[in-house]
Amino acid sequence: MDHLALDVAHFLAGGLVLVSFMLLYQDRMFGLLNIFALHALVVSLSVAWQAHIQLAPYLYITAAIALVVKAIIIPVALHHIVLRLGIHRTIETVVGIGQTMLAGIGLVALSIMVMLPITAEAGTLTREDLAFSLSVILLGLLMMISRRNAVSQVIGFMSIENGLILAATAAKGMPLVVEISVAFSIIVALTVVGIFLFRIRERFDTMDVHALERFRGGQP
């Protein structure tokens, strides 16, 4: 494998981590959706590059699915939902951008520390990509717990899925059928989440999931 191929793969995977960081501090709704679309675009580029250098044509299908479903359909749908809900002007108060970013940097360091020693036998590409994808997954989790808006939590969840795809393509492990079914389930999840969002809005007049917690019965 020549250096260029490796460097481009690194560039794309590293870019994905960078976009994950951008997701972390983005506090406007449309901005968040646009950056998520960028996230999915980077993933699909990365997968396509992997398909190119691994000579694995079925990965192109994976890349295409990622591009169509996650870079186009989901952001557009969410865009629509946000407009319908009328929350496109809300500015989410992200708690402590500084601390969140520092925690994110710590997570990236942690995943590199974990992944590099245990994958010593694997190829360079796989090692680096696994480390990056673990970072993306952890950053997505961090986003899910640091946000209170339901839409942002959904975006965090979807970014975790992007991290998984990166890991699977790098490890040359995930068969196409699994990828297709995962993509399909993401669409189903989107549908469910969309309905859920409207229901929350209808009931509680807010998108803040905090509001839900006051309405649970039976607390001792």
Place this chain on the structure above:
Amino acid sequence: MALTVLLLCAGAWLATSVVALAAARRSTATSLVYALALVVGAVALGAALDALIYSSDSIRAAVLPIGLPWLGAHFRLDALSALFLVVVNLGGLTASLYGLGYGRHEQAPGRVLPFFPAFLAGMNLVVLADDAFTFLLTWEFMSLASWALVMAHHRQPGNAKAGYIYLLMASFGTLALLLAFGLLAGPAGGYAFDAIRDSEPAAGMSAAVLALALIGAGSKSGLVPLHVWLPLAHPAAPSHVSALMSGVMTKVAVYGFVRIVFDLLGPPEWWWGAVVLTLGGISAVLGVLYALMQHDLKRLLAYHTVENIGIIFIGLGLALAFRANDMQVGAALALTAALFHVFNHSLFKSLLFYGAGAVLGATGERDMERLGGLIHRMPLTAIAFLAGSTAISALPPFNGFVSEWLTFQAVLLSPHFPQWVLKFIVPAVGAMLALSAALAAGCFVKAFGATFLGRARTAAAQRARETDALSLAAMFLLVLLCLAAGILPGYFMDALAPVSQQLFDARLQPQHLHAWLTIVPVLESRSSYNGLLLFVMIAGAAWLAAWVIHRGASHALRRAPAWDCGFPDANPATQYTAGSFAQPIRRVFGSVVFRAREHVYMPPPGQMQPARMHVHMRDLAWDTLYAPLDVLVGFAADRFNRVQWWTIRAYLSLVFGSVVVLLLVLAIWN
């Protein structure tokens, strides 16, 4: 061949269970099920005997394509499993025979019949299992079947609680065994016993496996302080099942311990022996002390199981210690003593439970203080019970004496140990063994005397009738076997030799070659025992005494009113009771071991109430171990209950936090 027969037998028992389910309401179901179990048990016993005696050097194995897909179900028949199969199936055979008679009085046969053959099948399969998965599965099957039998009379007070505690302890023990096998299998996950035998255990791991095996097998067999369920659950079951649980299932637990520690775990360290035999000594003494304080006949027998398991574990601990020091003769001797006691205890404990069951069936009473004088009403049961009492009290010429004597011979080899700790501990445990044997004799003087001698204390005891012929046949079969093993121990010890050959690559010298059936465990100059000679002497002396009395006194016998101390028509309640018999021992040991406190209530002068004496006893195992544990579990459950009311974000944070912590551990570990 023998293995195939045994597996087919297990299948036949399971089929019998299904038949019992279908036919439970018919009146002939009881006879049908026990007769089927009896026939299958006889076949299985034959196969096991064949494997132990005639072809013990060959190992048979089979893999059935059931269970985990990549593992299958491995079964194996070697000398060790053959011996325990003999124990299991002999117990199953007599229990089925006894059940044929005793089971007719069963109130709810539908709750007993389906589980009885399943229980037998479970015990057989545990002993045959040759991979961890099959072992644990059949072990749990055995536990559940016996639990169902304990719960057969679930509406009687106390039985539901007994079943609950049994279930808890059984699950806990299985958990320990699961962890032990997990450690043994190692990261590669070789769960077949062959793979475990081949692997080399890490240093710290062996100790952990030993501890887990002690917890797992100890909780099933009733090692102090894990014995608490045993005196509750064993008496709750119908009597022939009590006999199986106490006499046989505890032996299956011993088998599990021997299989893990002696066979799978690899070469032992010397301190393992010290730990095991100390626990055994404590169990032996505490078990018999508990039994002495007990006036419920079946519960007394269950506590004696704790004592005898202690004696078996003393032998096993000695075998481990000898083995670790490469003292092959001692190891073979101690192991033979322990295994012989396994066999003997299964005989006389079953016999005693059958006797207790006969008494229970005839009078409806288990409390000795409400029995008495049964030797007149049930003479044959009394003789059988007396023989069992003699055997369990380790009195010659019965079998209990031989195995305890052999254990003492192993104890007497202790000065040869290189470790000072063992030199000190082993004689101390020997003293505990002697103490427990003496106390056991005292306890059975109490049990037999209060139950069968004197005068009937209640109307129920007065009206008792001798039990049925089939029950008596089962009892006398066991009496004969007890006597045979006591008089001809050499043959039985020779039958055990393949086991020590298999485990230690060493065996005792062949015993049947000695003249006049003498047994010589180590050297002629050290010690020897001749059961036949002793039996002839005892029989001769007894006959002589009887003859002299008969010739000299019987015809000069004059019947006259006994001197009644001036109180005519004494009430049976004025007899010496079991409680009064145990009082001196309670005063010596009980105030420390049981925190026994006596309160005497004297009515004021002029009042007509009787004076009363109350004895309050505490069970230290409950107070110091289980009660705090109960509080702790309750406290933790209260705390963790709050987790149920967390928010979604809090749950997500928990997941996130645990992932990060695990990753950190991984990063630091590497």
